[in-house]
Amino acid sequence: MTRWQWLIRLLTRRMWFRAALMCGFGGALALAGALVGHTISYHFAATVGSKSVDSILTMLASSMLAVTTFSLTAMVSAYSGATSTITPRAVQLLIDDSTAQNALATFLGSFLFAIVGIVALSTGLYGDTGRVILFFGTILVILFIVVTLLRWIEHIARFGRVSDTIDRVERAALAAVETIAVPLALDGEPPAVEQSGRTTVPAPTMARVTHMDIALLGRIAEAMDTDIYVLALPGRLVEPGRPMALIDGTVDEAAVEEVQHAFTLAHQRAFDHDPRFGLVVLSEIASRALSPAVNDPGTAIAVIEAGSRVMLRLLDYRPQHITPLPARVHVPPIPLAALLDDWCRPIARDGAAIVEVSVRLQKSLGALARHAPAARQVIADEASDAVDRARAALTSDADRELVERTHRDAFAD
Structure with a gap:
């Protein structure tokens, strides 16, 4: 992806971009009757009976203003909730949500359509034939609003929830894997480049x-x-x-x-070309869930499973699957040890005293080691570190034995 493509992609994600497009479309549709109304016969206009379009537009303007305000309130509430209870780094994924942006843009564009239509009607710009175009445009806008409302009602029920945010971060990390142009260094840090x-x-x-x-x-x-x-x-x-x-x-x-x-x-990291950031945000969600104030090991286990899927995709991303780099540009590989540290270490540290989290982490790391034998030693070192932390934090001998036994079984030859 070139620099300009990247900047355009960032522009299209801005919340105001879709809203501006829909407002422009709504205003153009409202004025279309004045431009092409002369093509409609007066007899057809009288038959359709478009005199009621004034009251319809008035009702549409008032209702769309209320729905737009409600949607903005719901979105801001979801952003605030994610910031305080999940992690601030995941809020950008909620802001970039296309369904939420489409809903807000549709409601705002419909409001502007109604306002422009009412103002144009009050000036007598349409005439009897132009009202027909405005009438059918209003019907089209109402149908569009109904479809958008149905999607928005279904979407808002889970928008900003913990499980929804974990899924978003996982998808962002998996998408970032597809954009990287370098392989993994499976056996430690890559050698330094001579300067x-x-x-x-x-x-x-x-x-x-x-x-x-x-x-x-x-x-x-x-x-x-x-x-x-x-x-x-x-x-x-x-x-x-x-x-x-x-x-x-x-x-x-x-x-x-x-x-x-x-x-x-x-100033801030972005998910698009940085799979490490996705793993960091996943570990932040788990750390928040494992804090004494929250005490939610189930969320930490869900994060471990999501991170495992991202790591599996990274381990499967071989050089032959990568778009060839320019011959004279040399890019270092991503060290697997750093990825594991970003994902596992915070979870192993904050979940060391919770046996369920420690056991799930050992099973996931064991699955990764079996999937990628070439990376077995690096993964085993990370698992051993997690066992040491659990051994020091657990107060029950039975729990310590369970974690150690799970580790032995996960990495048995």
Whole structure:
């Protein structure tokens, strides 16, 4: 995905974007009668009996204003609830929800349609024949509202709930897996890239990398006839004193700025190209659920299962399934150990004293190890750390023995 495609995608997700489109459509539909009303015969207009359109539009305007206000209240309440009881990092997924945005845009666009229609009617802009177009447009808008309301009623029943948010984060993490262009490092940290003899590309400010235009980097490398080594993958915190990338050889400042423009920086991490962020948010949901104030191990177990599915997808994502990178652009693999730390360590720490959580974590890690024998040692190390934490936190000998036995069974040869 190029930088411009990424920026357009971000634009279309903004809540005001769909609302603005629907408002424009509603206003255009309301004025259509004045433009094409002359094509309708007076006899047909009298037969349809569109005189009642005034009262229909008045009722539509008042009801749509109330429904829009209610929808906004419900959405803000869901955002606030997710912030206080789940995790603030998951709120962006609720804000980007297409069903909620479509509902709000439909109600606001219908309100504007009714207002524009009432104002135009009061000026006599339509005439008898133009009212027919407005009448049929009103019927169309009402049908659209009914369909949207039915979808919104079904959707709002689970919008912002814990289970719904976990599903959203899981889907976002799985979608991010499909966008990464690098494999996993299954046997520990990848080797460091040698910096001597290469020009560093520093970050212009301290921020998070949210997108990296690989195609642009490939074109720059070909134009300069050199190799570019990416150091900062999406999700990485960069700063002016540390390089985001290295350019083989010595190049001028203009070339460094070109490479800088291939990286999109933001103050907050984004889910789209950063599967680690999805795992981090999942672990935050589990940690909140395992806090003494909440004490909800069931949610933590649901997070473990969701994280396991994301890890399975990551382990299955082999280099032959990846779109080839430009020949002269080198991107480091994602270390599996870091992914496991992001997902498992907070759960193992906060759920160490709850035997059900510790047992479920051991079973999930064992399933991952059996699925990916090449990563067995890295996964086993993470599982051993979780066992040590549980052994220190559990007060019952029987519980400790159950966790240890589950670990032995999960990683039995």
